[in-house]
Amino acid sequence: MDRYHDKIYSIENEEFKLLYEGEYGAENNSNIQLDENGAPIYKYYWNGSEVASEAEYTQLLDEVFDVNQGVSPFDNAEYDGELGRYVGNGLCSYEEIINEILQY
Incomplete structure (x- = not known):
C-alpha cells in the first residue's frame, strides 16, 4: 500500500475535530510509476482537492503544523x-x- 495521510485535529468540547487533511500516494498501487531519479510519482491532495506538487502540499501542511515538532x-x-x-x-x-x- 502506497498511500499516506496527514490529519490535523483540535479538541473542542471533549471531542476531536478534524481541521485539515492531506493525502498523497501512488495513483495505481499495482503499477507505481517512478521519476528519473527512481522516486515514486505521487498525487497530492489537501482537504480533498488535488494540489500541483509535493512542494505545494508541504507548504500547505507547514502553514498549519510545524512538522519539526512532530x-x-x-x-x-x-x-x-x-x-x-x-x-x-x-x-x-x-x-x-x-x-x-x-x-x-
Missing part, C-alpha cells in the same frame, strides 16, 4: 499485552487524552 508515536513505544495496545512516548487512549486535558 514525533512518531511508535518511537520508544512497547506493546503492552495486558492493555492490548502500544504504550510509551505519549501513546494513550482517547479517554486518557481527555482526562489529561481536564486535569491540566
Whole structure:
C-alpha cells in the first residue's frame, strides 16, 4: 500500500475535530510509476482537492503544523499485552487524552 495521510485535529468540547487533511500516494498501487531519479510519482491532495506538487502540499501542511515538532508515536513505544495496545512516548487512549486535558 502506497498511500499516506496527514490529519490535523483540535479538541473542542471533549471531542476531536478534524481541521485539515492531506493525502498523497501512488495513483495505481499495482503499477507505481517512478521519476528519473527512481522516486515514486505521487498525487497530492489537501482537504480533498488535488494540489500541483509535493512542494505545494508541504507548504500547505507547514502553514498549519510545524512538522519539526512532530514525533512518531511508535518511537520508544512497547506493546503492552495486558492493555492490548502500544504504550510509551505519549501513546494513550482517547479517554486518557481527555482526562489529561481536564486535569491540566
